[in-house]
Amino acid sequence: MMFPAGRFSLRARPCARALQALRVQHLPAQLCSARLSSPPALVPRITTHYTVYPREKDPRWEGVGMERYADEADVVIVGGGPAGLSAAIRLKQLANDRGTELRVCVVEKASQIGEHTLSGACLEPNALNELIPDWKQRGAPLNTPVTDDKFGILTEKFRVAVPIPPGLPMNNHGNYIVRLGHFVRWLGEQAEELGVELYPGYAAAEVLFHEDGSVKGIATNDVGISKDGSPKDVFERGMELHAKVTLFGEGCHGHLAKQLYKRFNLRENCEPQTYAMGLKEVWIIDENKWRPGRVEHTVGWPLDRNTYGGSFLYHLNEGEPLVAIGFVVGLDYRNPYLNPFWEFQRWKHHPSIAPVLEGGSRIAYGARALNEGGLQSLPKLTFPGGLLIGCSPGFMNVPKIKGTHTAMKSGMLAAEAIFHKVTEENVQSETAGIHVPEYEENVKKSWIWKELHSVRNIRPSFHSYLGLYGGMAYTGVFYWLFRGKEPWTLRHAGRDSDRLKPAKDCAPIDYPKPDGRLSFDLLSSVALSGTNHEQDQPPHLTLLDDRVPVALNLPVYDGPEQRFCPAGVYEYVPMETGDGVRLQINAQNCVHCKTCDIKDPSQNINWVVPEGGGGPAYNGM
Numbered sequence: 151m152m153f154p155a156g157r158f159s160l161r162a163r164p165c166a167r168a169l170q171a172l173r174v175q176h177l178p179a180q181l182c183s184a185r186l187s188s189p190p191a192l193v194p195r196i197t198t199h200y201t202v203y204p205r206e207k208d209p210r211w212e213g214v215g216m217e218r219y220a221d222e223a224d225v226v227i228v229g230g231g232p233a234g235l236s237a238a239i240r241l242k243q244l245a246n247d248r249g250t251e252l253r254v255c256v257v258e259k260a261s262q263i264g265e266h267t268l269s270g271a272c273l274e275p276n277a278l279n280e281l282i283p284d285w286k287q288r289g290a291p292l293n294t295p296v297t298d299d300k301f302g303i304l305t306e307k308f309r310v311a312v313p314i315p316p317g318l319p320m321n322n323h324g325n326y327i328v329r330l331g332h333f334v335r336w337l338g339e340q341a342e343e344l345g346v347e348l349y350p351g352y353a354a355a356e357v358l359f360h361e362d363g364s365v366k367g368i369a370t371n372d373v374g375i376s377k378d379g380s381p382k383d384v385f386e387r388g389m390e391l392h393a394k395v396t397l398f399g400e401g402c403h404g405h406l407a408k409q410l411y412k413r414f415n416l417r418e419n420c421e422p423q424t425y426a427m428g429l430k431e432v433w434i435i436d437e438n439k440w441r442p443g444r445v446e447h448t449v450g451w452p453l454d455r456n457t458y459g460g461s462f463l464y465h466l467n468e469g470e471p472l473v474a475i476g477f478v479v480g481l482d483y484r485n486p487y488l489n490p491f492w493e494f495q496r497w498k499h500h501p502s503i504a505p506v507l508e509g510g511s512r513i514a515y516g517a518r519a520l521n522e523g524g525l526q527s528l529p530k531l532t533f534p535g536g537l538l539i540g541c542s543p544g545f546m547n548v549p550k551i552k553g554t555h556t557a558m559k560s561g562m563l564a565a566e567a568i569f570h571k572v573t574e575e576n577v578q579s580e581t582a583g584i585h586v587p588e589y590e591e592n593v594k595k596s597w598i599w600k601e602l603h604s605v606r607n608i609r610p611s612f613h614s615y616l617g618l619y620g621g622m623a624y625t626g627v628f629y630w631l632f633r634g635k636e637p638w639t640l641r642h643a644g645r646d647s648d649r650l651k652p653a654k655d656c657a658p659i660d661y662p663k664p665d666g667r668l669s670f671d672l673l674s675s676v677a678l679s680g681t682n683h684e685q686d687q688p689p690h691l692t693l694l695d696d697r698v699p700v701a702l703n704l705p706v707y708d709g710p711e712q713r714f715c716p717a718g719v720y721e722y723v724p725m726e727t728g729d730g731v732r733l734q735i736n737a738q739n740c741v742h743c744k745t746c747d748i749k750d751p752s753q754n755i756n757w758v759v760p761e762g763g764g765g766p767a768y769n770g771m
Contacts, residue, residue, distance in 0.1 A: 194725075194732045196696045198379035199688040201758055210380040218369060219389045223255040223347075224572050226367050226393035228354040228406060230258030231267060232330075232554050233540025234399035235337040235346075236281055237561030242344035244569045252573060254346045255391060257370060259353035259742075261763035263338035264331040266742060268430060268518040268771040270462050270476060270551060271330040272296065272322055272445060276597075277558035282340060291336055294327040294467040297443030302502070304450040309502040317633075318625070319549035319605055322445050327464045327474070329432075329770030330554065353759035357406050358390060363413075364583035365535030367392040368406070373761050377686050394572045394584050397564055399540040399557075402519045403744040405758055407542045416529040416538075422645045423523040423544055424609075425748050426459065429494045429716055430476040430517070430771060431675075435510035442467035447551070452496045455617040457483045458609075461497055462551070463506065473506065478551070480522065480612075481646040481714075481749050485656045489713040491517075492661040495669035499662075507668055515678040516771045517716035519744045521546045521553070523642060525599075525606040531590040535583020539564050547601055548609045549625065556598050563592045604634025613643045650751045653708035672718045679741050680767030681717070683760050689737035690760040691719060691746060698754040699733040707751050709733075714749045717741045741766045 197203070205211040225241060227234040238254050245252035260266035273292065278285055285292070299322050303310040314321050338348055355371035367390060374385035398407055403425065411417050442465050449460040458480030466472040477494035498507060521527070521544030528545075531538045539560045546553030567589035593599060608629060612621035628636055643649065664670045683690075693699070703709055704722060711720035717739045722731045742765045747757040 193697045193700075196733060196735060197689065197693045198377065199690065199692045199758060200375075200379065201756070202692050202694065203379060208379065214381050214385065216387060218387050221389060221391055223253045223391060223393050225252070225254045225395055225397065225568065226391045227254065227256045227397045227399060228368055229399035229401060229404070229540070229542070230256050230260070230263045230338060230348060230350065231334060231399060231401055231540060231557070232337065233542075233557040233561040234258075234397065235263075235334065235341050235561070236277070236558040237397055237399065237539060237565045238341045238346040239281060239337065239344060240562045240565035241569060242341070242346055244565065245573070246344065248573075250573050252569075255393075256341070256346060256348050257352045257354050257368065257391065258348065258350045259759055259762055260765060261351045261767070262335070263348060263350050264333075264335035264770075265350075265767050266765055267331040267334045268428070268516045268766075268768055269330040269554065270428075270430070270464060270474065271328050271333075271554060272462075272464065272552060273326045273328045273330070273333070274550075274552055274555040275324075275326060277555040277562065281558060281562055288340065289336070291332045292326040292328055294443055294465075296322040296325045296327060296445050298441065298445065299323070300444070300446045302446070302448045304448050304500055304502070306451050307501060309448070309500075318630070319547065319608070320447060320551075327443065327445065327466055329466065329468070329474070331768050332770040351763040353762040354400075354406060355388060355759050357396075357409060358392070360535070360582050362582050363534065364585070365396050365410075365533070366583060367396055371759050371762050375687055377688060379688050382686075395568045395586060396536045396583070397561070398536060398538050398542055399561060400542050402521050402541045402544070403748055403757075404542045405747075405756075407538060410533065410536065410538070411529060414530070414533040416531075416533065418530070420529050421523060421526045421642050423521060423527045424642050425481040425646055425745075426478050426520045426522050427481055427490050427714070427716065427743065427745050428476055428478045428518050428520050429490060430474060430515070431512050432514035432771070433473050433475065433507055433510045433512050435471050435473055435506060436508075437471045439506050440471035440473070441465045448502075449618060449622070451500065452493050453479065453618075455619060457485075457488070458612050458618070458621075459493075461503075463503065473510075475503075475507075478520065481519070481745065482613075482643055482649045484649055484651050485659070486650045486653050486707040486710040486751075487656055487659045487713065489659070489661060491672055491675070491716045492659075495664055496661060498668045504668055512670065512678065514769065514771060515675040516766055516768055517741055517743045517745070519748055522548045522609055524548055524609055525602040526610070526639065526642060528602075531593060532585065532587050534585040537564050537568070537586060537589050545598060545602065547605055549605050556601065559596065559598050560593060563596060563598075564589050567592055605629070606634070607636065607638070607640040610640035610642050646748055647751055647753050650707055650710060650749075652706050672716075676717050676739050676741070679717075680769070681739060681741055681765060682767065683738045683740065683764035685738050687761055689735045690758050691735050691737050691740060692756045692758055694754050694756060698752050700731060702752050703750070703754075704731070711746055711750060711755070714745055716743060716745065720746065
């Protein structure tokens with residue numbers, strides 16, 4: 151049973167007299183002093199994953215063989231997305247040009263390359279031109295050059311057109327509308343032709359370290375574990391992949407990158423990363439309404455001026471009248487009653503949007519978190535034995551709403567920086583990983599840095615009193631005047647997880663019911679994503695403390711996880727016996743967007759990889 155988002159809540163206060171004093175070390179400061187109202191024995195067990203409950207202390211695991219098979223490569227790349235595949239391709243190009251043997255392995259958690267990829271996407275081809283100059287002859291799926299660029303501000307009933315002069319970030323002249331999953335699959339084909347070893351269906355679950363603390367490689371996920379955390383008869387240990395250098399290109403908010411940030415203190419000299427959630431649908435529309443090559447963006451309604459976000463509507467040229475539509479909501483929003491999914495569904499009813507979709511049919515749905523911190527939020531990119539590439543550290547150009555070209559370029563720069571070091575004959579990688587600080591230096595000399603520096607103040611400018619209009623004014627005045635060379639740098643407003651106000655200080659939002667023509671319910675939407683996980687496995691949405699949702703998130707923030715998740719993973723449901731409610735985690739619904747890990751106000755949710763191959767099965771999203 152699923153309760154309508156935002157309608158089910160229990161505003162009960164935590165018990166005044168705590169049954170057990172417990173200081174939750176991982177919670178934000180305002181919650182650390184709270185006493186949780188129930189001892190562990192009285193709370194239904196939610197988390198069974200071994201990252202929270204070590205198997206060494208579980209008698210059910212006694213006698214189970216835990217040895218891993220280990221393999222050696224020169225370079226291991228985590229993530230078969232634009233950054234990881236570009237790095238792999240560039241490495242093999244360099245090796246083949248020089249007649250050098252180089253083993254490059256890419257592990258990807260999706261069952262097929264490109265299956266977990268989701269983006270708008272409007273692709274700027276500069277990095278592709280550098281990487282594969284003859285991409286047209288090789289059949290790259292860039293079928294839709296941008297022919298028409300429109301931008302508008304929405305009110306509830308009207309649309310105000312805004313011109314996009316050449317030189318502004320939103321101008322898409324020379325770009326291509328693509329189905330990014332298809333493009334990534336094509337990149338995988340190019341990589342395989344060059345001799346890259348691709349391993350889809352294998353999730354990198356753990357970072358391995360040498361005795362000196364440098365990165366040794368990764369271990370893939372174990373399989374054959376029951377939902378209660380016990381071993382099945384078919385349990386198999388993951389394998390280890392050792393490398394001279396490991397590249398981490400997991401995408402936005404990678405779970406291994408989070409560990410690396412802490413271990414190597416990589417975020418010491420940068421601001422907190424800030425994020426948005428992007429929701430997307432693909433529609434087949436009436437051919438008479440189809441304008442191949444048209445790109446449309448809007449800001450404004452249904453969001454208020456203090457909530458960052460906007461929409462896109464791209465007309466594809468893929469042999470049938472397809473449009474890709476999407477809605478982006480900054481995860482620094484304040485009202486815990488806001489539901490990004492329902493904002494998206496409501497937007498489709500705007501008088502300037504609905505006519506395009508009416509009479510059409512929706513064929514795909516998905517969601518993904520996006521890095522929005524930009525230059526101010528980039529961490530240190532190198533550490534002994536490893537590098538961060540792509541959307542993992544956050545190279546997205548926010549006002550352009552583009553990160554594929556910068557992700558690809560970062561992978562290429564990483565490949566060029568490490569190539570000579572990993573191919574030197576006297577390299578000893580058995581006891582220590584290679585450190586390549588030249589990569590970060592090269593990024594700072596590249597067009598990536600210049601591009602991100604020029605737009606560094608646009609996203610933070612939305613935190614002014616004027617909100618949306620302040621950000622637009624900044625873009626139109628200061629960016630236009632200084633071209634990003636203004637002598638100041640604006641700061642972000644802090645972590646997204648700290649931005650929610652208590653529910654008592656906010657007004658609930660009454661979302662209209664879906665009509666089944668333009669707007670749809672959540673579960674039928676998730677069904678279109680092709681999401682599937684082996685159900686008999688520990689939930690990969692883990693809680694550091696199972697008591698926190700009901701004891702803190704529900705009474706203080708009215709259970710925001712039931713609204714910010716775009717896949718219906720989190721539900722507050724009545725207890726089977728007695729009074730009260732419990733949190734239910736429907737992990738099989740998870741589309742791997744990472745929003746819960748980012749926005750949870752108690753920072754109690756930790757996303758880890760499920761069994762390899764699980765998750766969405768996007769077809770060109």
